[in-house]
Amino acid sequence: MPESTLPEWPYAYGGPSGSGNIKAEPEDFVVEESLSFEPEGSGEHVFLYIEKIGENTEYVARLLARHAGVRQRDIGYAGLKDRHGRTRQWFSVWLPGQADPDWSPLETGNLKILQSIRHPRKLKRGVLSGNRFSLRIRNRQGDRDITEQQLRQIQTLGFPNYFGEQRFGHQGRNIDKALAMFAGVRVKPEQRSLYLSAARSYLFNLMLAERVKQQIWLRVLAGDVCKLQGSNSQFVAETPDQTLQQRMASGDISATAALWGKGLNPAGGEVALLENTVIAGQPALAEGLSKAGLELDRRALRVIPENLSWQWTDDSLLLDFNLPAGSYATALLRELVQTPA
Numbered sequence: 001m002p003e004s005t006l007p008e009w010p011y012a013y014g015g016p017s018g019s020g021n022i023k024a025e026p027e028d029f030v031v032e033e034s035l036s037f038e039p040e041g042s043g044e045h046v047f048l049y050i051e052k053i054g055e056n057t058e059y060v061a062r063l064l065a066r067h068a069g070v071r072q073r074d075i076g077y078a079g080l081k082d083r084h085g086r087t088r089q090w091f092s093v094w095l096p097g098q099a100d101p102d103w104s105p106l107e108t109g110n111l112k113i114l115q116s117i118r119h120p121r122k123l124k125r126g127v128l129s130g131n132r133f134s135l136r137i138r139n140r141q142g143d144r145d146i147t148e149q150q151l152r153q154i155q156t157l158g159f160p161n162y163f164g165e166q167r168f169g170h171q172g173r174n175i176d177k178a179l180a181m182f183a184g185v186r187v188k189p190e191q192r193s194l195y196l197s198a199a200r201s202y203l204f205n206l207m208l209a210e211r212v213k214q215q216i217w218l219r220v221l222a223g224d225v226c227k228l229q230g231s232n233s234q235f236v237a238e239t240p241d242q243t244l245q246q247r248m249a250s251g252d253i254s255a256t257a258a259l260w261g262k263g264l265n266p267a268g269g270e271v272a273l274l275e276n277t278v279i280a281g282q283p284a285l286a287e288g289l290s291k292a293g294l295e296l297d298r299r300a301l302r303v304i305p306e307n308l309s310w311q312w313t314d315d316s317l318l319l320d321f322n323l324p325a326g327s328y329a330t331a332l333l334r335e336l337v338q339t340p341a
Contacts, residue, residue: 034128050091220237305332
């Protein structure tokens with residue numbers, strides 16, 4: 001890829017039908033995190049449900065570590081949240097045999113402790129059931145009828161499950177840093193994880209982009225690895241039939257693309273050909289991921305938002321929806337609105 005740039009990923013429904021501003025104010029981008037389990041009420045880890053404005057996840061984690069007098073690695077969180085907006089997310093602090101500190105000195109106008117509860121195990125990355133979004137697009141201009149049509153399509157069929165631009169760093173520079181790391185440049189452990197994720201996400205986006213470009217991201221192809229909606233169960237579609245196409249149309253299953261790493265790719269037929277073509281075009285990234293020891297995995301090509309609703313005001317579009325863990329609200333928004341660079 002050209003240095004420090006990202007391609008314009010193809011759109012699913014004709015491209016943005018208007019323009020507007022997002023994240024103009026913290027209340028324009030509200031995210032609430034939901035865990036995939038209930039904390040038990042006792043154990044060595046203090047779980048804190050924190051509301052923050054204008055602060056990123058890693059900053060809050062460092063703040064908690066300093067206040068509790070523990071190491072950075074003793075802090076857990078399930079996912080990274082953007083600093084631009086009002087976000088509510090869980091953190092864990094490992095305090096074996098210790099009483100809960102007084103957390104109140106940490107509270108400011110931009111940070112509040114909403115809940116504190118104990119649990120036996122550290123909060124691990126990815127153990128979310130999902131996130132609830134309440135978004136406002138201000139100064140909305142464009143064709144409202146087309147936007148309504150796009151929203152109904154997204155409500156029924158979903159949108160391409162691209163990794164958001166924040167995964168790749170400013171102007172995609174995490175990809176350049178991943179290439180440098182694979183070429184032998186030494187990096188810190190936390191940076192290594194960041195660059196590996198960026199490289200893997202980039203290859204996935206390229207595979208998804210090719211299927212969106214060919215308008216085959218909502219079709220079951222020969223050799224597709226299909227994933228059941230709301231489940232990690234998957235199967236290979238050796239010879240797609242009408243029943244599988246109907247299940248795809250109804251949202252019961254979604255096709256997937258590779259999250260690259262070592263191991264055998266279960267995809268076959270034309271899907272394997274498409275994915276191998278992408279990999280052949282990015283040998284340094286693909287080989288670097290395999291040598292780093294990451295296991296090949298699969299990710300759904302599309303995500304169908306739950307409880308998607310919208311409302312128009314004089315100059316704004318209000319959106320409410322739920323997304324599963326790992327999917328990006330910005331991937332939905334980009335289908336609808338062009339925002340200032």
